[in-house]
Amino acid sequence: MNSPASSYALALPLLLALGVLVVYPIALLLSTTPLLEVWTDSYLWGRLGWTLLQALVSSVLTALLGGSAGLVFARFEFRGRRILEALLGLPFVVPVIVAGIGFLALFGPRGWVVNLSETPYLMLLANVFYNYGIVARSVSSAVSGMDRDLENAARLEGASSFQVLCFVTLPFALPALYSSAGLVFLYCFASFGVPLLLARPQYATLEVEIYQAVQRLDLGTAGALTVAQLIIAGVATLLYTGAQARASGLALTGSTSRVRSRGLSRVWLALHIAFALTLTLAPLIAVLWRSVQSASGTLTFAHYLALLEPSTGIYSSDLGLAIFNNLRFAGLALLIAVPLGVTHAFAVWRTRSRILDALSLLPLMVSATLLGVAYIVTFSAQISSLWLLIAAYALTAYPFVTRAALTALRALEPHILEAARVDGAGGWALLRLVVFPMIAPALRVGVAFAFAVVIGEFGATLILQRPEWTTLTTLIFAKLSRPAGLGEASALSSLLLLLTATGFWVIGRSRSS
Amino acid sequence: MQKFWLVGLVASSALMAGFSSAAPRTLTVITHDSFNLDKKLIQAFERTNNLRVAFVKGGDAGAMTNKLILTKKTPLADVAYGIDNTLLGKALSANILESYKPKSAALIVKEYRLDPAWHITPIDYGFVALNYDKAWFAVNNKALPQRLEDLTKPEWRGLLAMPNPATSSTGLAFYLATIKQLGERGAFNFWAGLRDNGVKITAGWDAAYYTEFTRNGGSRPIVVSYASSPAAEIFYSDQKLDDAPTANLLLPGSSFLQIEGVAVLRGAKNPDLAQKFVDFMLTTPVQSDIPTQMWVYPVMPNIKLNAVYRFADQPTGQQIAVLQPATITANSARWLENWTRVVQRGANPATLPLK
Structure with a gap:
């Protein structure tokens, strides 16, 4: 178990999967296209710069806001905390067009708050909206596992609250902060839906350019942009996984203790709760509101009732089947993604290999649009098969499991493992009795987000869909592809949110509480 | 004991069904995402021709056409629905469509006939x-x-x-x-x-x-x-x-x-079934169902439209x-x-x- 060879062997399943499902198809496609010609176009250099800038600003902004919220939610107990934490992951599953409708209700030309529709800020705000929960949940789960005695001891030594935060609490939060902010950077860097929907064309990202190039079958440009995207994302990933590894190594006890807020801290907490609710939930509430509104503005449940009517069309499947499919795909994909992600986290932890660490994020670095084209070309015979669909979902989901597991593994105290070994605990017993219980809380957050990624169908564009695979998201798109579909689409979105919140609730439920 | 009888009955009837008629072949139909048609019509088509239809969604019409061009060596389906007059030229120059003149070709309203060589059969327009x-x-x-x-x-x-x-x-x-x-x-x-x-x-x-x-x-x-x-x-x-x-x-x-059509794909595994599907799309029940499923008009003459079409x-x-x-x-x-x-x-x- 300790030999490096067996540790490296743990990485084999994932490397094999990545080889078949990412490297091979992409390499096959790129081998047929010229990769340097397009870079004489200064327009594309501008796109590259903007893509990098918006991803950096979005991830820093999300890290600050989400990180601060994570610290506060880990520190203080308040009524509805678990519900709030479960709700924070919801934006992740909302199709961009649905979130966009909610967003424009707040920040559009006739928005209730302010009109941002012609500015780049709307796009940045949407990026924060989508990713805030990832950072807040990761940081909260990391810090809630720290030993509170450390903070108390520092306070007894005369440290101010601010000093405690900077020198005691923050170091615990850093690995999770780096880890989640890194994911946010990659998501924003390869972002496609948000800039396409919410930004003016001059704020288009590389992924949007790749999409447009693919539409005109200009695979040369699409390939060249993909390579550039891959190089930058690769460098960024190496930088941040390195930073994360260096920041790790602080002990977690796995126990949770929260205090009630008093005085100023009460105001601080209220501020964070209010912000989390406004930013991440207001657009969703706008969607909920739409689902119970009739065309003339009166209250109605007609949209929900309409969903219950049996469908007659071959492409408009029943609600029950859609929900069943959502759960079936999520279950099957997690069955692959969780073991794969955890195994790989162990491989990285034991080998301390930066390369293996960075490779685990490969699916997020490659352009999803181009990967879709590569799949069509490479797997044309299997492109509409169920196993490829599940594999695609698992591929987009496992990075969350790996990140979460790795962050927790690195925080394990070496002396606990030593003590267990001295007590005669062998490899498997050590894992089962010591390691897994210690990493379980963090792992749960990772699995919850992996679940959300599957429900949000990040992998759906990689393969060709079949009508019998209809999910809630497919139904939403079907309603929004014809007039007068907003009410039913909003009702479906609300059901999707409910399903996801339930999933978060179940997965995130910690055994100790 | 009753359970055993039941299981035996189900198993033997399943076997009988397997032997009594040739196993149905599968026709693969690729369409754009906005396709729709009454399930019952598809089921009737399957029964009449002793086949099974597997539908595959190709994205929007443009994305679907691109996918068909990218996979011309190993076609994704037998027949494609949804290529329109804005995309037809692209499909024709990529040589992905097989010519087939449907049985009721002569009845289709003249101005909607997309291709004199019948690489594509018009189904609807809007x-x-x-x-x-x-x-x-x-x-x-x-x-x-x-x-x-x-x-x-x-x-x-x-x-x-x-x-x-x-x-x-x-x-x-x-x-x-x-x-x-x-x-x-x-x-x-x-x-x-x-x-x-x-x-x-x-x-x-x-x-x-x-x-x-x-x-x-x-x-x-x-x-x-x-x-x-x-x-x-x-x-x-x-x-x-x-x-x-x-x-x-x-x-x-x-x-x-905009005129949309259905076309047999070059290299299709089941070209005979694909041709049946082309004919099926021109039958009166299908043509009558199209206007309120996909919000486009049928290309065959004398099809009665839903009353709501007075607003269109x-x-x-x-x-x-x-x-x-x-x-x-x-x-x-x-x-x-x-x-x-x-x-x-x-x-x-x-x-x-x-x-």
Whole structure:
């Protein structure tokens, strides 16, 4: 178990999967296209710069806001905390067009708050909206596992609250902060839906350019942009996984203790709760509101009732089947993604290999649009098969499991493992009795987000869909592809949110509480 | 004990079914995502021909056509539904379609026959057209534009939302209509005018209709949609409506005739079944079902339309722009490039290369 060879062997399943499902198809496609010609176009250099800038600003902004919220939610107990934490992951599953409708209700030309529709800020705000929960949940789960005695001891030594935060609490939060902010950077860097929907064309990202190039079958440009995207994302990933590894190594006890807020801290907490609710939930509430509104503005449940009517069309499947499919795909994909992600986290932890660490994020670095084209070309015979669909979902989901597991593994105290070994605990017993219980809380957050990624169908564009695979998201798109579909689409979105919140609730439920 | 009997009965009848008739072959049909048809019609087709139909969704029509071209060596399906006259030239020059003249070919209304060599069989047609929000124009006491060029005048500033021609077939169709109506040079000037007059460009039809159109809470009372959309607004409304909340704005040359068809794919594994599907799509029950499933008109004559279609006024004569597939194929790459330069990168239309 300790030999490096067996540790490296743990990485084999994932490397094999990545080889078949990412490297091979992409390499096959790129081998047929010229990769340097397009870079004489200064327009594309501008796109590259903007893509990098918006991803950096979005991830820093999300890290600050989400990180601060994570610290506060880990520190203080308040009524509805678990519900709030479960709700924070919801934006992740909302199709961009649905979130966009909610967003424009707040920040559009006739928005209730302010009109941002012609500015780049709307796009940045949407990026924060989508990713805030990832950072807040990761940081909260990391810090809630720290030993509170450390903070108390520092306070007894005369440290101010601010000093405690900077020198005691923050170091615990850093690995999770780096880890989640890194994911946010990659998501924003390869972002496609948000800039396409919410930004003016001059704020288009590389992924949007790749999409447009693919539409005109200009695979040369699409390939060249993909390579550039891959190089930058690769460098960024190496930088941040390195930073994360260096920041790790602080002990977690796995126990949770929260205090009630008093005085100023009460105001601080209220501020964070209010912000989390406004930013991440207001657009969703706008969607909920739409689902119970009739065309003339009166209250109605007609949209929900309409969903219950049996469908007659071959492409408009029943609600029950859609929900069943959502759960079936999520279950099957997690069955692959969780073991794969955890195994790989162990491989990285034991080998301390930066390369293996960075490779685990490969699916997020490659352009999803181009990967879709590569799949069509490479797997044309299997492109509409169920196993490829599940594999695609698992591929987009496992990075969350790996990140979460790795962050927790690195925080394990070496002396606990030593003590267990001295007590005669062998490899498997050590894992089962010591390691897994210690990493379980963090792992749960990772699995919850992996679940959300599957429900949000990040992998759906990689393969060709079949009508019998209809999910809630497919139904939403079907309603929004014809007039007068907003009410039913909003009702479906609300059901999707409910399903996801339930999933978060179940997965995130910690055994100790 | 009863259970055993039951299991035996089910198992033996399953075996019998397996032996009594040849196992049904599977016909694979690829369509764009907006396809729909009554399940019962498909089931009847399966029974009559002792086959099973497997549907595959190819994305929107443009994406589907691209996928078919990329996989021409190992076709994704036997037959494809949804290639239209804007995409046909691309498909023909990539040589992905197999010619088949359906049994009822002679009955199809002449002006909708897409290809004299029958590489594609027309199934339905529709019109991409401007829609407007009736309530908005009434409340704001604003006159309706009378010509396309009016949309570039200050009086109608910032009223139009439309999908990007580079990413949406609906947007492309409207763009093609303006080229047909105004000529290349005239169209590029028109689009520069629209740009300066604050036209709102979205990625797809859904975003234009659901985030920008005033009818759905946006700020634009005119939107590029379909001539059948006002009827669909009534058909799908959550309340009983006597009149459509939106209407067509039929300006000279502002509506584009879109004809969709079904085609046997070259290299299909089951070309005989594919041909049966082509014939099936022209039968009266299918043609009658199409108008309220996909909001387009049947190409066969004498098909009775749903009553709600009285709210979908068909554009006529001068209002319609018709472009030949060959013309579209020969020019569309340059036209799209020029559109992007003018509207998205702010180029002066006088500097653009013409044919």
